[in-house]
Amino acid sequence: MVEQVRDDATSAAARGRPARLRERLSWARDRSAWRRGRVLAALAALTAGLLAFHRAVPNSPGRLGSSLEAFLPWLGLPVVVVLVLALLRRSVVALVALLLPVAAWTYLFGGLLLPAGAAADSYDLVVVQHNVSDTNTDPAGTARALADAGPDLIALEELVPPALTAYEKTLAPDYPYHAVRGTVGLWSKHPLTGTRLLDIRPRGIPEGWKRGLRTVVGTPHGEIAVYVAHLPSVRFGAGGLASSSRDESAGLLGRALAAERVERVILLGDLNGTVEDRGLAPLTSRMKVAEQGFALSFPTAFPLARIDQVMARSATVAHIRTLPATGSDHLPVVAGITGLGVDSPGSP
Structure with a gap:
């Protein structure tokens, strides 16, 4: 009898697993997914702004603008970091915000990645x-x-x-x-x-x-x-x-x-x-x-x-x-x- 009760409990737990799995996978439809990751979204927007408007960064003090422009292509790295963190946080708003720096980086440097045209x-x-x-x-x-x-x-x-x-x-x-x-x-x-x-x-x-x-x-x-x-x-x-x-x-x-x-x-x-x-x-x-x-x-x-x-x-x-x-x-x-x-x- 004890074994039967244990088997029934195990079967019930197994039947409950799909429901819990579906619940976990529904994070993208959860309203909280749009509220999470606002800091990440802000970082994505800041990166996009630096890429698109780097000329607007003042060159003083310390020739800040030139310093940024010397390593401008490397702003692609923060985009990758924000992407990983957004996936871990399951943040829809951060993932959407990432479209901005991706578009800006591609516009500036995407052509350089193409193979030789001639x-x-x-x-x-x-x-x-x-x-x-x-x-x-x-x-x-x-x-x-x-x-x-x-x-x-x-x-x-x-x-x-x-x-x-x-x-x-x-x-x-x-x-x-x-x-x-x-x-x-x-x-x-x-x-x-x-x-x-x-x-x-x-x-x-x-x-x-x-x-x-x-x-x-x-x-x-x-x-x-x-x-x-x-x-x-x-x-x-x-x-x-x-x-x-x-x-x-x-x-x-x-x-x-x-x-x-x-x-x-x-x-x-x-x-x-x-x-x-x-x-x-x-x-x-x-x-x-x-x-x-x-x-x-x-x-x-x-x-x-x-x-x-x-x-x-x-x-x-x-x-x-x-x-x-x-x-x-x-x-x-x-x-x-x-x-x-x-x-x-x-x-x-």
Whole structure:
């Protein structure tokens, strides 16, 4: 008899389980699900606002706006965190609010995730940009790695003797034309003319500071003015982002680009800023940036931002990506340029 009672109790409990399961799964229809997670919903809305209106964030004190814009794509991480917490909290209002930052992030960066739109051999020019580091212990190996990518142009920064000799010797067989001014240089498969030092030295920096050059490359598609630049470094400290020298140098470079008479222009360089950073507005307002590819280039150990840039005027930077690490603290970036013509194959 006792066993029968126990069996009946077990059967009743089993029959009750589906009801409890249905009750638990009905959280989305529960009115409380719309009241839970209001803080999460507010965080989602704040993230969306920062993404959509980052230009409205003031740049003082401490260049707060530029600091935000330097890492703007990483605002996608809070979206993921809020999504997980919203699911754990079973909050409908938070999940609905998440549509805002998802839409804003996709609008700003979704296109960069698309695969290369052009076939690898259909680019008019292929260019490599690399800050090789003045402490690079293997300049010859770095040069070979860059040449193996098969670009038409290779722009390098932080060129110092005796490493410069190693770059010149290693690249000479495939790149018979090159120009160096100060610590920046350009190696080319095509002839160079009109090479000159580009003065982008901000106030307060000694006269020996030479980090810019301008030259004209005679390509199969006609003449292209190519600029190579290395803007001053920025630092994060107790007072925020120290970027005034970088911003001033970007302004000088922007004025030089505005005065350039050659119609088609390519800018290559370590600009110490992302294309979203308002400090580079004198450049991004005049030049096209990469349409596809994130190519986070710095630092090598854990790339957080692309501060090595390829920009173009009267041409398109169709796709950009990184190459494997060299002896530098930057990753090289390689980009395919289109809109120049149809007869110069290459592949990044």
